[in-house]
Amino acid sequence: MNPLAVQIAGIALESPLVLASGVLGTTASSLRRVARAGAGAVTTKSCGRTARPGHPAPCVLPWPGGLINAVGLSNPGVEAELEELAEYRRTCAAPLFVSIFADSPDEFGRLARRVAEAQPDLIEVNVSCPNVESEFGAPFAADPEACGRVTRAVKENAGAVPVSIKLSAQCASLARTAVICRQSGADALTAINTVGPGMWIDVGTGRPALANKVGGVSGPAILPIAVRAVYEIRKAVDLPIIGTGGVSCAEDALQLIMAGADAVGVGSAVYAGGVEVFGEINRGLSAFLKERGFDSLAQVKGLAQREGRA
Amino acid sequence: MNPLAVQIAGIALESPLVLASGVLGTTASSLRRVARAGAGAVTTKSCGRTARPGHPAPCVLPWPGGLINAVGLSNPGVEAELEELAEYRRTCAAPLFVSIFADSPDEFGRLARRVAEAQPDLIEVNVSCPNVESEFGAPFAADPEACGRVTRAVKENAGAVPVSIKLSAQCASLARTAVICRQSGADALTAINTVGPGMWIDVGTGRPALANKVGGVSGPAILPIAVRAVYEIRKAVDLPIIGTGGVSCAEDALQLIMAGADAVGVGSAVYAGGVEVFGEINRGLSAFLKERGFDSLAQVKGLAQREGRA
């Protein structure tokens, strides 16, 4: 038996590692490449109804703590994305999660219906992108009730395709939001999206270095916030959690799993480690389980939730 | 003329660097040591009415992005703190800021009155400590109106001593909170406190490594969030800002100043750099001004607020 195999919302993954949305996630070819590098599942970059070029560059910048990005939800539109999905399906067996964004529950519903027709393994609902504040995202993630409305709209349209709601650490109350998403029918939760937003100023010119001025912070700098978020959500609900944020090695992934995650999203680590980082983390996880005498990741999941000594 | 000299709320500082609250800030001796190492002003650890031992250890941990702490507002109580203040005064000329915390506007007012009698250069009002969630902090920082009430209560009692309100990046709306603080009489704003909270799990035991489980994240990892926060506040109000968060070198300090800060708080950098870090940042700032032909920091302050090209 593969000790790294996990199940989320009924989907079998060969590795708990899931390519996070927005990283190498636009084309069938790049998604396939990441799956072959060791991801248990891959998530597409969030797509909307129509094509968006996104913000001008610089839109993704490395800084010492990871990345800061304001890509601006660039995407080719749902129809083009579904063609990629079909091509991916033809050539790769690893589960595919399709991420969607929209500006109203209705629009989320319509998009979910269209995407569900193409039968992805899971629909991830991005209610938490901080980079298009007034357009998309902010209102939903910040408001637990709004997250519930979006969840219901998507669930009513997604048929048998399981749905994960992608939450933000900036949620007013993560626990309450998680409970409401669960009550509204969510099959899983993904946490977290980027943190902040943040700003990086080039001191040579005295200018914000991102064209959008502010952007979402990701990578190693946000790991403790992601761990806390997963811990909080796990205390509140028993839904599967795709714990995401700041993971770049096996120990980081274990922190999220011990906090209560069922699977682990990996995005920014591709910058420092290349797609090879998936294979490396898998090997690190296997080595940890072996060294500590565990048979599967299920045995370490949620360990940090125990109270008291021993 | 000293090109690093700045003024905030009428207080003259020889360097823009201010020791942030909670770091080497309990005793006259340690505060004096930091002033001599190059801080333009020093802030005491937040003190309340009565002595608190704080949380058990581990309560401050280094992690690759900086520190995570849940000291739990340990302090010797205001009377003991005022003795330290008097001793500091006798032996050190650098301005002294006294940080206070309390659990109600009234209590903040009473504390401010007592502290003001000892004539510190400034009272910093900690409405944003995340480590004692249900007791102190969280309700105020998260609620702009509550920040306003605290500000009014402190101002009514502080007499001629200027008051800075210390905000959190987790404020629902930083801009709105800043405006309300200003309307309520604040003389300055300090931003930001620690971020998160976060959690660090020791994967060997599967346990949160802080005794308090969660703690505030500080150090290099939070710099972009602090820069964005200062930028947002500067757009909203013309109060002096003590920009704080993640500064460990002159470039970091310049980012905050260019975002709009008048002075720059430095806390966690003492871990990696020792108290010597104050002198090093001062030297870096002087070198930058000289190289770029600026006469004073005033000329770079808020540069990033410019719009358009050139």
Add this chain to the structure above:
Amino acid sequence: MNSILPSRAMRSLPIKQVVTHSPELKSFLFEQTFEAEPGQFVMLWIPGLDEKPFSVSDVRDGWIEITAKAVGPFSRALMECQAGDRLGLRGPFGRGFRPRGRGLVVGGGMGIAPLRYLVHWLERDRAPFRVALGARTAAEMMFVGDFSRYGAEFATDDGTLGRQCLVTGLAARLCADESFDVIYGCGPEPMLVALKKLADERGLDCQLSLERHMKCGIGVCGSCCVDGSGLCICREGPVLDKAELDQVADFGLPHRDATGARKPPRT
């Protein structure tokens, strides 16, 4: 924090010197703050406008040079920049040429820029090489004087410089007359397709520099991924070798725009 190389982060530098080849074609020199190999590129940021990829066209005497042609809003704004203006420079990015054996250097249009640095590098390494360059017209042929020193052959569409033929014609003839180990190429993709075919026919290795739409430059955003292998042109490219090129499903075909959608075929 110092967990990444400072040179990879955004850093603005004043332009040290502008060399005007023509009002539409200029080189910009900056203080060299990082090493770069021929074929690698930088992301060049005009604050308040945008950021775009440009090949390193030379490194010498502690200076790093890029050479740009006015083709659209960004490159036209660049033509207005003067010595002293501060631009952002991130890099070096990608993998460049990896010199081996006797080389045939073939460039077309703006693709000539990185080849300039390549031939300087080959010369320094005393590696034997020949050069064939093409452009639409003499006025658009870059660095003619410099390349002439290496006995470069030229081709133009209108015959105003060198032969009136495609540069791939020159390349084919050189391959017929002399023996090479590798073809280095940079230029329009149809030219690269022809060079790949030539290399395959002749049994030569080839290293060709591709372009795709770039946003991040660091292998994260996915906008530059080729179809097929999914390699990032910004990270595993821009220079691909023969085996890598065989896995580029959209080699010579229309590729993707800023939204990630495939562009309609050119008409």
Add this chain to the structure above:
Amino acid sequence: MNSILPSRAMRSLPIKQVVTHSPELKSFLFEQTFEAEPGQFVMLWIPGLDEKPFSVSDVRDGWIEITAKAVGPFSRALMECQAGDRLGLRGPFGRGFRPRGRGLVVGGGMGIAPLRYLVHWLERDRAPFRVALGARTAAEMMFVGDFSRYGAEFATDDGTLGRQCLVTGLAARLCADESFDVIYGCGPEPMLVALKKLADERGLDCQLSLERHMKCGIGVCGSCCVDGSGLCICREGPVLDKAELDQVADFGLPHRDATGARKPPRT
């Protein structure tokens, strides 16, 4: 992220071996994951309970050892820990002894623990030294066998081992009889005050290890700062030299508790 030394971060390790000197006094051995000098300490974490400073009492064969005495809730819980239990270990922290010349090693009570590692270190360096150790009673004298190998002299309050006098008495006599360059000391602060006086009188250097209430161990929280110079005992200490000791205003006086307040003088 790898901007700090991994050893400084929290890391739990299984206890490899427990050595029981008495039910109230035990040594705990861990795999050595970092270097440590004599006088340096670690922060030892019992998950779910607390974390406290303990000196390194030896480093050998890839093992690192600490030795603890049951004095309160934490150290009593530690006595219950068995081989295989995982405890957190952060370190090494602070500055240890910096051996120079001919040394007089003086320890009292639990202060003997780090001196054990010090004499092993001095022996390895072939540095000449003498040892004088004190305890209340024979049963509380640690590592008697080990120290006897180095000709240590012992003093107990009740005369159950060695002379019936204070260890500072032994030290004074040794200083009168022999010549030393430096006094190394660790133990109760009144003992250290006496050693400092002795060193001053004799014109010797001294390096004394102090204790203050510790929370962070890394020079941040300020709970271990001495009055006067404001140095952090966790970072610039625990071992201070003569010049540094001269700037400790609360040397030998009551110092601060977990709140940061000065403790009332002992009665």
